[in-house]
Amino acid sequence: MAALLETRGLSAFYGQTQALTDVDLAVEDGGVTAVLGANGAGKTTLLRALCAMTRREGAIFFDGKAFNPKAAEDAARRGIAHAPDGRGTFLDLTVDENLRLGAYTRRDRPGVGADLERAFAYFPRLKERRGQQAGTLSGGEQQMLAISRALMLRPRLLLLDEPSFGLAPLVVKDIFRILAAINREDRVAMLIVEQNANLALDLADRAYLLETGRVALHGPSSAVRADEAVRRVYLGY
């Protein structure tokens, strides 16, 4: 398999502060790459740098070509969907409107209609609530909405920022089961940032461990899982 996304020497900055240093990372086409790390390790920054939401240095390649986004909307236009930190819900809009916004850059109306139905098939709860104001959804439902909104782009690559954050364990399990199905059935590649290392490693084929903005360790998920330090610090057994 060829790499769908590749970064070489990627660094990112907030003002004068460097949050990410020389990150080389790859996501295989149709694969899942997990990025693990503690709070403040640079996980969210990595996703933001890919969408031109921070100042950055280094090179990004997407689908074999240099990818040099100037603004966040450039990522969506290249087929990179981002379910951001905090879920990014349009709180005052309805569930239906939130989903239609996900397909904003698409012009194939019948395809959008079909994808809407597919999203509802993955998350039937959203269909029940499609006319409801999104701000009234529970945290889990908003996370489902964030993932569905991202899928409405019919993306090549899905960037997921802590989909488990603040949710009950059962809901998290459900969401990760559906993410695995989406990856398997729709061949959507994923770059997933998670604090819940166990779940992320189950889903991913490759994993990177970030420590203070640098890659401390990387390799196939199984190898990362077997690493003594990762086991003690991030898996907790």
Place this chain on the structure above:
Amino acid sequence: MFAFTHQVLSGLAMGGVYASLALAIVMIYQATRLVNFAQGEMAMFSTYLAWAMIDAGAPYWLAFFLTLVLSFVLGAAIERLVIRRFDGAPVLTVVIVFIGLLVIINSLAGWLFTYSIKSFESPFPDTARFGAGYISPHEMGAIGVTLAMLALIYGFFRFTPLGLAMRAAAQNPISARLVGIDVGRMLAIGWGLAAAVGAVAGMMAAPIVYLDPNMMGGILLYGFAAALLGGIDNPWGAAVGGFIVGVLENIAGAYLVGAEIKLSVALAIIIGVLVARPSGLFGRVIVTRV
């Protein structure tokens, strides 16, 4: 009863003007959290453009629609060329910029068109075919034009993809960018639309208050009052607020205190409402769960 009905109906006509201006103010407020103090002067300038076209021999409705288009372009240009440079600047800085725009546009109009008061023609007939005495044909026409415009704007935001994208960009710009919306362009379009809505207010007000560079001063104040009364985060509340302010103003003038201090009474009533309901009559209390 006849006189009372007359006061209410003609209040609705000026109310439509306040409603339009309030809507324009709220549209920009929702997208930027800024109150555009120059909105009234922009509307005044648009009205002069219409006057100049009509004066040069253009038919009224041609001038009307050309003015809407020109106002849209000018509004969008002001956003792109001026306001965008102050993105992220402290609120006070932006307030000064707005006041600067107000003064500049006011002086520009005075310089181009002089400060002498001009009459502005109404597109509606001089004599009424029905409802004679209750309401003048211009007032009735102004109410109709205002309602038609409100319906169009509502339909645009509610039912078109571009309208949805503009609402999204106003609510959550970061998420909007992530789904591929060019938020800067939405802001420019929003300013253009607000300017066109304001232009309608100016052109409907001018036959009543006459055309001069300071014509919008009082109207802008009522527009603010209407926006706050209806709820500054709710465009439709703001429009309803405009009609309420118009009617209140007329009734206060006719029955309570006379024309001299009707402005104060109307504003006092509005302050009273805001004390009881700080978010306005129709301001939404947003329900959110974490």
